[in-house]
Structures are given as structure tokens and as C-alpha cells.
Amino acid sequence: MNLKRVLAIAFKETLQVWRDPRSLAIALLMPLMQLGLLGYGVSLDVRHVALCVYDQENSQASRGLIQQFVASNWFAVVRNLHTERELRAAMDRSQCIGAVTIPRNFTRVLDTTGAVSVQAVFDATDVNTTNIAIGYAQGVVALATTNFGQAWAQGHGVQPQTVGMIDLEPRVMFNEGLDSRNFIIPGVVAVILGLVGAQLTSLTVSREWERGTMEQLISTPVSALELMLGKLVPYFVVGLVDAAFCLTAAVFWFQVPFRGGIATLALTTMLYTLVVLGIGYLVSVRIRSQLGASQVALLLTMMPTTLLSGYTFPIDQMPPAVQAITLLVYPRYFVTILRAVFLKGSTLGELISPILGLIIFAVGLIWIAARAFRKRLD
Amino acid sequence: MFRRLQVMLMKEFLELRRDRWAMFRLIVPLLIQVIVFGYAATFTVSHVSMTVLDLDHSQASRALVSHFAANGRFDLVDNATSRQQVNADIDAGRAMIAVVIDAGFARNLDNGRTAPLQVMVDGTNSNTALIALGYISQIVALYQAETLQSAWPASAGAAAPSITISMRERPWYNEDLADRWFFIPGVIGTLAFMQVISLTAFAVVREREVGTLEQIMVSPIRPFEFILGKTLPFFLIGLADVSLVTTVGVLWFGVPFVGSIWVLLLGTSLFLLAALGMGLLLSTLSRTQQQAFALNFFLVNPFLVLSGFAFPIAAMPRVLQWFTVINPLRYFLVVIRAVLLKGVGLDIVWPSMLAMAGLGIAMLTLSILRFSKSLD
Numbered sequence: 001m002n003l004k005r006v007l008a009i010a011f012k013e014t015l016q017v018w019r020d021p022r023s024l025a026i027a028l029l030m031p032l033m034q035l036g037l038l039g040y041g042v043s044l045d046v047r048h049v050a051l052c053v054y055d056q057e058n059s060q061a062s063r064g065l066i067q068q069f070v071a072s073n074w075f076a077v078v079r080n081l082h083t084e085r086e087l088r089a090a091m092d093r094s095q096c097i098g099a100v101t102i103p104r105n106f107t108r109v110l111d112t113t114g115a116v117s118v119q120a121v122f123d124a125t126d127v128n129t130t131n132i133a134i135g136y137a138q139g140v141v142a143l144a145t146t147n148f149g150q151a152w153a154q155g156h157g158v159q160p161q162t163v164g165m166i167d168l169e170p171r172v173m174f175n176e177g178l179d180s181r182n183f184i185i186p187g188v189v190a191v192i193l194g195l196v197g198a199q200l201t202s203l204t205v206s207r208e209w210e211r212g213t214m215e216q217l218i219s220t221p222v223s224a225l226e227l228m229l230g231k232l233v234p235y236f237v238v239g240l241v242d243a244a245f246c247l248t249a250a251v252f253w254f255q256v257p258f259r260g261g262i263a264t265l266a267l268t269t270m271l272y273t274l275v276v277l278g279i280g281y282l283v284s285v286r287i288r289s290q291l292g293a294s295q296v297a298l299l300l301t302m303m304p305t306t307l308l309s310g311y312t313f314p315i316d317q318m319p320p321a322v323q324a325i326t327l328l329v330y331p332r333y334f335v336t337i338l339r340a341v342f343l344k345g346s347t348l349g350e351l352i353s354p355i356l357g358l359i360i361f362a363v364g365l366i367w368i369a370a371r372a373f374r375k376r377l378d
Numbered sequence: 379m380f381r382r383l384q385v386m387l388m389k390e391f392l393e394l395r396r397d398r399w400a401m402f403r404l405i406v407p408l409l410i411q412v413i414v415f416g417y418a419a420t421f422t423v424s425h426v427s428m429t430v431l432d433l434d435h436s437q438a439s440r441a442l443v444s445h446f447a448a449n450g451r452f453d454l455v456d457n458a459t460s461r462q463q464v465n466a467d468i469d470a471g472r473a474m475i476a477v478v479i480d481a482g483f484a485r486n487l488d489n490g491r492t493a494p495l496q497v498m499v500d501g502t503n504s505n506t507a508l509i510a511l512g513y514i515s516q517i518v519a520l521y522q523a524e525t526l527q528s529a530w531p532a533s534a535g536a537a538a539p540s541i542t543i544s545m546r547e548r549p550w551y552n553e554d555l556a557d558r559w560f561f562i563p564g565v566i567g568t569l570a571f572m573q574v575i576s577l578t579a580f581a582v583v584r585e586r587e588v589g590t591l592e593q594i595m596v597s598p599i600r601p602f603e604f605i606l607g608k609t610l611p612f613f614l615i616g617l618a619d620v621s622l623v624t625t626v627g628v629l630w631f632g633v634p635f636v637g638s639i640w641v642l643l644l645g646t647s648l649f650l651l652a653a654l655g656m657g658l659l660l661s662t663l664s665r666t667q668q669q670a671f672a673l674n675f676f677l678v679n680p681f682l683v684l685s686g687f688a689f690p691i692a693a694m695p696r697v698l699q700w701f702t703v704i705n706p707l708r709y710f711l712v713v714i715r716a717v718l719l720k721g722v723g724l725d726i727v728w729p730s731m732l733a734m735a736g737l738g739i740a741m742l743t744l745s746i747l748r749f750s751k752s753l754d
Binding site: 026030033034037038040041042043044045046047065091092093094110114115116117118119120121122123124125126127128129130131132134135136137138139141142144145148149165166167168169170171172173174175176177178179180182183290291294295296298299303304307308312313314316317318319321322339340343344350 | 402403406407410411414415417418419420421422423424425427468469470471487492493494495496497498499500501502503504505506507508509511512513514515516518519521522542543544545546547548549550551552553555556557559560667668671672675676679680683684688689690692693694695698712715716719720722726
């Protein structure tokens with residue numbers, strides 16, 4: 001391998017990038033645009049669940065219970081219902097996500113037996129929202145039990161219970177506010193770099209074919225390995241600038257807590273950029289039209305990175321067979337790394353297994369890509 | 379007129395069949411999406427790794443631990459013996475949840491004092507953490523209710539010592555809370571949307587790029603017939619997409635089809651109309667296929683993300699919510715979920731239908747206007 005030849009190719013490629021400012025601007029701005037879109041658009045937070053109330057009793061006690069729902073701030077009462085039919089219609093029209101029915105004999109049953117039950121209907125078309133809303137509602141009802149119990153004991157002059165209450169003290173680590181943005185943004189950065197990086201290099205070799213400069217290139221003494229390295233260098237720089245943009249925006253704009261080391265972040269980002277550029281280059285060598293190459297690169301990167309990298313759908317909840325497949329979805333390693341570096345402040349040593357995954361991909365891809373290019377015109 | 383249209387249609391299908399990449403683009407996303415959303419994508423939390431540190435070693439603490447184990451949603455990965463071990467489990471990601479029962483737990487309960495129960499959660503995945511915390515508090519509430527009941531001697535009187543209000547929840551339209559029922563309708567919409575737009579945009583731009591557009595213009599075909607001939611094949615492909623994935627979803631993945639097939643058909647037609655309009659509009663904005671590709675990615679991706687197919691629109695910032703008003707996919711997802719899961723009819727989904735029709739007409743008109751101008 002001759003370093004001079006690598007530099008010559010790199011210089012030529014840089015010139016090409018430089019003289020096409022529009023493409024360069026797109027390459028630098030698109031990631032930020034996507035980050036804005038996904039950073040704001042992808043949220044799983046459930047707040048102010050629209051709640052309908054069907055209070056059949058309308059007593060002090062039943063109103064008190066409803067007040068608990070309102071006071072929790074998790075629910076917003078949007079409608080009061082008066083009939084069963086209204087309830088069905090409100091749900092059908094998606095006017096509310098949950099509907100609480102308080103039975104006609106709520107107070108009497110409560111006073112005589114001490115145990116009463118209310119019914120809550122949820123619109124389960126959106127499963128995740130429903131799951132969380134049910135959790136909230138159970139929390140509200142549990143709190144109501146305590147409050148009603150205290151009031152009851154006071155009203156009846158009964159001594160406080162002889163049985164102690166369990167006080168649940170949840171302590172959330174790493175993402176203290178349970179803000180879904182802190183979970184999603186690091187993943188989004190990995191996904192965007194994966195998409196953009198592959199797009200960048202997917203055009204490099206196919207462009208030579210399309211413009212007819214391939215014959216000239218082949219007639220030079222450059223070797224396949226030198227060509228690849230030379231072509232990757234400028235895009236490596238562009239990719240790293242993209243990464244720096246996105247990571248800076250994640251920290252300063254989206255305020256994702258950053259607890260790890262800059263060096264850890266830089267090293268792993270470079271490794272990932274290498275893998276991503278390698279994929280694009282491989283596609284570019286294989287497909288001779290620019291359009292085809294960028295389309296195939298998009299297909300190869302888009303679906304796996306968005307669906308199977310774990311950036312929204314947790315991998316550990318997938319069936320084992322799919323979990324095995326995700327081992328091949330290289331962005332998953334970077335998603336893991338970024339999250340750990342951002343939220344947990346993990347060090348290189350703690351991240352050894354995902355880093356090893358990326359290294360295997362980087363070496364394998366470079367090896368295949370370097371061999372894939374043949375100095376032949378057929 | 380029909381003769382000319384027929385010829386045009388034949389030409390389009392021929393071109394599609396000869397385009398290797400087009401077939402690739404049609405089939406591969408379909409397969410991946412159906413498999414992933416049918417089997418893999420889930421927000422449900424069923425296996426939460428948990429570590430327990432029981433410093434009390436009492437009957438009460440063991441009973442509480444067995445409640446966690448019996449719930450079925452938690453996998454006990456470790457019985458820790460020290461706080462350091464608990465912290466290490468959480469830090470290394472071996473356990474997502476740690477329950478610490480302090481010494482004196484049982485004694486506090488027996489003496490009527492408050493017994494703290496510490497729960498540590500790895501909040502990295504906020505969604506999973508939130509749901510898991512919900513499970514934990516339900517289990518603890520259940521355990522508490524049992525202790526209260528057993529502690530109250532039957533002789534103490536008719537009234538119970540304390541009051542319990544419980545909630546019986548009934549998830550309508552998807553009683554088992556199956557993720558697929560939510561995702562598969564989303565796949566139907568997004569696939570048809572992506573494919574129809576990119577096929578339409580590319581078909582027109584290709585003619586322009588290759589230079590055959592002028593040839594067609596000198597033929598006796600009228601602009602209206604040309605547009606119809608260009609869009610009809612993709613309308614049919616979109617229809618095939620929707621029927622195919624719906625059939626697979628219903629027969630293979632067990633997604634219910636409660637509503638009327640005619641409402642769905644009407645909704646699909648209006649939706650495809652809007653998608654065709656968008657595709658044509660894209661084609662008038664780009665000169666080369668390369669540009670069409672870039673534009674397609676730039677514009678279609680936001681429409682997909684901001685459609686509510688996986689992430690609820692209600693959770694988005696206000697500005698993005700406004701943007702979804704011009705998103706035909708958003709309305710189609712409302713219609714298809716309503717038809718498949720809720721079984722409601724036109725009397726309820728008509729606003730969404732109207733919105734799609736309006737968007738479709740607006741975009742088609744706009745693109746035809748731009749199109750005829752670009753030919754002059």
C-alpha cells in the first residue's frame with residue numbers, strides 16, 4: 001500500500017465534495033433536520049389522558065373520587081356522561097381514552113362492606129398508551145383508598161390501623177424524570193448517522209461508473225485497498241462533523257444528560273462511522289448507477305436501523321429468534337453505547353461487548369469491501 | 379379514449395415489470411415490515427429482570443418476594459446479599475429493577491408503623507420503566523390488601539377496618555392488549571403510502587429524465603388521460619398492498635375485522651388519491667430521479683413519523699400536531715383502526731374521510747396545474 005496514492009485519491013475526492021456545495025450542505029443539514037423531526041415527533045410520554053366520567057351516583061364520595069383523578073394531573077376530565085349509550089358513543093368517537101363508571105350504590109357499598117369497585121373502560125387501540133393509562137389509574141385508585149380510609153377512620157372515631165402501611169419508595173436511576181426523550185434521542189443520533197453515512201459513500205464508486213471516469217481510474221496504479229481508503233477519508237470527516245452536530249444538539253438543545261467521557265464517545269463514534277461508511281462503500285462498489293446505489297443503501301439501512309436497533313422497541317422484549325437477528329443489526333451496538341455513555345456514564349471497559357461487536361463489523365466490512373472492487377470494466 | 383388509456387396502462391405495467399429495482403422496492407419493505415411488526419415490535423413489558431435484596435429474612439418479606447415472582451412479568455435474575463451487589467446489577471444492566479427490603483420490615487408492619495420498601499429502577503427506557511413501576515405498585519397494593527385483611531380479627535365488628543376501592547379495568551377493542559392489533563393497521567397504511575408516492579414520483583420523473591415525456595406529449599393522448607394512465611397502475615398497486623397486508627394481518631396475525639369492508643374500501647380509495655397527488659406533486663418538483671429520491675426521503679419520512687402509526691400524536695409538541703393536519707396517512711390510520719378494531723361506520727369516521735378527500739383533490743389539482751405549466 002502506498003500512502004501517497006491514498007492521499008491523492010483522498011485529495012481528488014475532497015475536491016469533488018468541496019465543489020458540490022449543495023450536496024455538502026444537504027449532508028450536513030439533513031441530520032439536524034431529522035434529529036429535530038425524530039427528537040420531537042417520537043415521544044411515548046403519556047400525559048393528561050382524556051378521561052370521560054360516568055358518575056351514576058353523583059354524591060360527595062363519588063365526586064371526591066373523581067377529584068382524585070383530576071388532582072393527579074395524569075388525567076383530564078373531558079366529558080361527563082349520563083348514559084351507557086353515551087359512554088359507548090364517546091369511546092367509539094375516540095373522545096376519551098378512558099371512561100370511569102362509578103356505580104349508583106357507591107357510597108352505600110363503601111359504608112356497609114368497606115370494599116367497593118369502580119369500572120374503567122379504556123380504548124385499547126393504542127396499546128402502549130392504554131397500558132400506561134391503566135397504571136396511572138391504578139395509582140390514583142390506590143391513593144384514593146388511603147385517603148378515603150383516613151377520612152373514614154376519622155369519621156367513625158376509629159383508631160388508626162394496627163397494621164402498618166408499606167411505603168413504596170421508587171428510585172429511578174439514570175433517567176430520573178422518566179423522560180422518554182432522554183431514552184430516544186441517543187438512539188435517534190445512532191439511527192441518523194447510520195442512514196446518512198451509508199448515503200454519503202453509496203455514491204462514490206457508482207459516480208465513477210456513471211460519469212465514465214472509471215476507465216481512467218482503472219488505468220492508474222491505485223490498488224483496491226488504496227482506492228477504498230482514499231475514498232473513505234473525506235467522508236469520514238464529513239460523517240464525524242455530522243456526528244458532532246447531532247451529539248452537540250442532543251446535549252445542548254435536547255438537554256439529554258451527558259455523564260460519560262468525551263474520549264469514550266469520540267472513539268466509539270469513529271468506530272461506528274467507519275462501519276456505516278463501509279456499508280455504503282460496499283453497496284457503491286456493487287451497484288453501478290448512483291440512483292440504484294442510494295436506494296439500496298437506504299433500504300439496507302432504513303428498516304433495520306429504525307425497527308430492529310432497539311431505539312424505540314426494546315430488544316429484550318422481542319422473541320428470542322428476532323433477538324438473535326438483531327445481533328446482525330450493527331446500529332444496535334451503537335444505540336446501546338450511546339445510551340450508556342449519555343445516561344449511565346459508562347466507560348470503555350464497561351462497554352466492551354458492544355464495542356467488540358462494532359469492531360467485528362468494521363473489520364469484516366472493510367475486508368469484504370476492499371476485495372469487492374475489481375479493476376475490470378466488465 | 380379507453381383505447382388510449384389501455385395502451386398507456388399496458389406501457390406502465392410493462393415498465394414496472396422490467397424494472398428489477400422496482401420489484402425489489404415493492405417486496406422487501408413489505409416482508410420486513412410485516413415480519414417485524416407482526417412478531418418483534420412491542421411496547422408490552424413482559425420480562426423485566428429483577429434483583430431482590432432481602433435484609434429482613436422474615437415471613438412477611440419472603441411472602442412479598444414470592445408475590446413478585448408469582449406475577450410472571452418479573453424474572454428474578456439475582457438474590458443479592460448486599461447493597462453493592464444490587465448497585466452493580468443495576469449499573470451493569472443485569473437487572474432493570476431492584477427491590478430492597480430493609481431489616482425490620484415485618485416488625486414495622488406488625489407494630490402499625492410505616493414500612494419503607496425501596497425500589498430502584500433503571501429509567502434508561504422510560505416507557506418500560508414506567509410500566510414496570512405500575513406493575514410493582516399493583517403487586518404491593520395487592521399484598522397490602524392481603525395483610526390488612528388477615529390482620530383484622532373477624533370478631534371486631536361488621537365493618538372492615540379499612541376501606542378499599544378497587545378498579546376493574548376493561549380494555550375495549552383490544553382486550554388482550556395485543557401490540558399487533560395496533561401495529562398491523564399502521565403497517566398497512568405506511569406501506570401503501572410509501573410505495574404509491576415513490577412509484578408515482580419516479581414514473582413521471584423517469585419519463586422526463588429519459589426524454590420520453592415529449593414523445594408522449596406529441597402523441598394524441600390528452601393531459602388528463604396521461605395523468606390517469608400514470609396514476610391508475612399505482613392506485614391498483616396501492617389497493618393490492620392494502621388488501622394483501624390486511625388479509626395477512628387478519629388471517630395470520632389474528633387482527634379482527636369488525637367493521638364494514640366498504641367503509642375501508644372507500645377510505646383506502648380516498649387515501650390513495652391523496653398519496654397519488656403527493657407523488658405527482660413531488661414529480662413536478664424534481665428534474666432528475668436522483669432529486670426525486672432525495673425529495674421523497676426528505677418529505678415522506680416526516681409524514682410517516684408524524685402519522686401516529688407508532689407514536690401518539692397527542693404526545694407531540696403543538697407545532698408538530700398542527701402539521702399532522704395535512705397528513706393523509708394520519709386520517710387513514712384513524713379510519714383503518716376504526717374499521718378493523720372498533721367496527722364503527724361512516725357516521726363516525728366521516729370527518730377523516732372528508733379530510734382525505736380534500737387533501738387528495740387539493741394535491742391533484744395543484745400537481746396538474748404545475749404539470750401542465752412545466753410542459754409549456
